[in-house]
Amino acid sequence: MRAVFAIVSAMMRELIRKKDVYVLFIFLIVLLTILACQNFFQIEGISRYVRDFGYTAVMFFSFIIAVTFTARQIPAEIEARTIYPLLAKPLSRYTLIFSKFCGGAVVSVLCFILFFTVYGLFCFFGVEGVDPVLFVQGLIFGILCLCLVSALVVFLSTFMTLSANVTVSFLLFMLINGFSGPLRNTVLLTRGIASSAAGVVYYLLPHFDFYDLRIRITHAWDPLPMWLIFSVTAYTVFYCFMLLFFAGAIFRRKRL
Amino acid sequence: MKEIIVVEDLSYTYADGKHKIEALVGLNLKISKGEVFGFIGPNGAGKTTTIKLLLGILSPVDGELTIFGRPPSETQVRKSIGYMPETADYYRYLTPVELLNMYGGIFGISKGLLRERVKYLLDLTGLAQDGSRLMRTFSKGMMQKVSFAQALINDPDLLIFDEPTGGLDPVSRKKMREVIQQLRGQGKTVFFSSHELSEVELISDRIGLLNRGRLLAVGTSKELLGGKVDSQSLENYFLNMIEAKV
Numbered sequence: 001m002r003a004v005f006a007i008v009s010a011m012m013r014e015l016i017r018k019k020d021v022y023v024l025f026i027f028l029i030v031l032l033t034i035l036a037c038q039n040f041f042q043i044e045g046i047s048r049y050v051r052d053f054g055y056t057a058v059m060f061f062s063f064i065i066a067v068t069f070t071a072r073q074i075p076a077e078i079e080a081r082t083i084y085p086l087l088a089k090p091l092s093r094y095t096l097i098f099s100k101f102c103g104g105a106v107v108s109v110l111c112f113i114l115f116f117t118v119y120g121l122f123c124f125f126g127v128e129g130v131d132p133v134l135f136v137q138g139l140i141f142g143i144l145c146l147c148l149v150s151a152l153v154v155f156l157s158t159f160m161t162l163s164a165n166v167t168v169s170f171l172l173f174m175l176i177n178g179f180s181g182p183l184r185n186t187v188l189l190t191r192g193i194a195s196s197a198a199g200v201v202y203y204l205l206p207h208f209d210f211y212d213l214r215i216r217i218t219h220a221w222d223p224l225p226m227w228l229i230f231s232v233t234a235y236t237v238f239y240c241f242m243l244l245f246f247a248g249a250i251f252r253r254k255r256l
Numbered sequence: 257m258k259e260i261i262v263v264e265d266l267s268y269t270y271a272d273g274k275h276k277i278e279a280l281v282g283l284n285l286k287i288s289k290g291e292v293f294g295f296i297g298p299n300g301a302g303k304t305t306t307i308k309l310l311l312g313i314l315s316p317v318d319g320e321l322t323i324f325g326r327p328p329s330e331t332q333v334r335k336s337i338g339y340m341p342e343t344a345d346y347y348r349y350l351t352p353v354e355l356l357n358m359y360g361g362i363f364g365i366s367k368g369l370l371r372e373r374v375k376y377l378l379d380l381t382g383l384a385q386d387g388s389r390l391m392r393t394f395s396k397g398m399m400q401k402v403s404f405a406q407a408l409i410n411d412p413d414l415l416i417f418d419e420p421t422g423g424l425d426p427v428s429r430k431k432m433r434e435v436i437q438q439l440r441g442q443g444k445t446v447f448f449s450s451h452e453l454s455e456v457e458l459i460s461d462r463i464g465l466l467n468r469g470r471l472l473a474v475g476t477s478k479e480l481l482g483g484k485v486d487s488q489s490l491e492n493y494f495l496n497m498i499e500a501k502v
């Protein structure tokens with residue numbers, strides 16, 4: 001556990017000393033300010049836009065950090081040849097994979113919490129109130145989503161180049177977030193072997209759409225029931241575990 | 257005398273596309289406790305490959321290999337090994353102190369002990385002034401010193417150095433040799449590779465000569481030369497050995 005902690009804290013230093021996050025953070029504040037300023041015109045429902053676009057921006061920015069930061073971890077160790085002194089320490093390759101996942105998750109979750117807090121402040125200045133419980137649920141779902149993203153990216157980084165990894169992660173995220181409904185319908189409509197194959201693929205894909213509370217927050221609907229939160233948490237834990245297990249198995253066989 | 261490293265018929269082949277590169281062929285070696293062993297050979301001889309096998313980073317294609325009587329694939333074996341790689345571009349966003357703390361954390365060294373150890377190593381390597389500077393600005397030689405310091409963080413019983421003096425100025429080289437002598441004095445076992453004869457000769461108890469993956473000779477410099485030892489004759493001996501086999 002000390003080993004994991006040591007690697008995670010070095011990764012946090014990396015985040016603080018590289019400037020990517022500051023840029024995104026300033027960008028987010030500018031964006032939210034512009035959106036919020038529309039409120040002065042008192043157009044009805046305008047605070048919904050703040051919530052709608054703001055939520056999308058917060059999720060997307062956190063996703064960018066999770067992917068770009070986590071994806072470069074292992075390739076960078078190999079490139080700088082620091083992977084050798086690292087593996088010469090009493091550290092199994094499984095533990096290294098797990099540490100890189102933890103670091104990626106912690107770093108992106110911290111950024112997300114920062115972004116989401118700013119977003120929350122902007123939203124509460126709006127006209128319609130959103131149940132704070134729903135906000136907390138949005139926070140929890142965002143955190144779970146970023147854990148899943150980090151696990152996926154670490155898994156891909158054991159056998160893909162950095163750019164391939166980033167591209168695939170972005171495509172999957174966009175595809176599943178944007179077209180989950182149509183995809184499911186296609187799966188349900190096709191028949192025969194093609195249907196079962198498509199079904200398997202569909203259900204095996206990481207379901208980023210589970211975590212998407214955009215519409216619920218935009219329209220200030222009621223909070224989610226507890227059982228749903230638990231199910232999604234269980235799904236995340238299981239999915240991350242499987243990804244990291246396979247990542248470790250691949251990385252263990254990798255010739256360095 | 258207790259054997260720290262035992263290598264029997266060790267072979268390793270890289271599969272580089274269609275090519276197969278026999279990097280190591282039937283290596284046999286025994287290294288005892290307290291010994292300073294110099295592993296010498298021209299570029300591409302297979303020194304780094306041997307070291308990666310000793311550290312469990314590569315797995316042998318053939319043969320047996322134990323360190324402290326156990327296979328190097330066991331994570332715990334590495335608790336008492338210190339390794340200095342040939343080159344490594346240590347994390348540019350960290351300072352040497354932070355790097356040493358991270359590695360110390362991986363070894364599970366207690367906070368108090370680690371603080372003393374870091375200070376001691378920075379003094380030893382002459383990095384005390386630069387301990388809190390980001391390594392972004394470090395020269396190759398400074399990185400090499402950091403690399404040396406990190407190899408000693410766990411106060412290891414076995415030290416494995418891959419070309420430790422490459423990129424160092426003469427003063428630092430001398431200092432490095434002194435530290436290796438000092439480590440020998442503490443009863444540590446040192447396995448180091450080099451392609452520079454003068455270096456190996458000055459500090460090694462025994463020398464192994466590797467060329468194209470094969471161990472051509474092993475022994476003390478006296479044994480290899482049959483009595484008269486001077487750097488000229490040793491150099492001639494090695495050149496003859498290598499050329500004879502080409």
Ligand SMILES: Nc1ncnc2c1ncn2[C@@H]1O[C@H](COP(=O)(O)OP(=O)(O)O)[C@@H](O)[C@H]1O
Nearest residue numbers: 270272277279298299300301302303304305306
């Ligand atoms: N990753 C690799 N893939 C293919 N061949 C390699 C690899 N690493 C080393 N080699 C080859 O193995 C041989 C031994 O290399 P190495 O152990 O690095 O030599 P040395 O450290 O003595 O200079 C060389 O011919 C080198 O080209």
Ligand SMILES: [Mg+2]
Nearest residue numbers: 303304305342
């Ligand atoms: Mg080498």
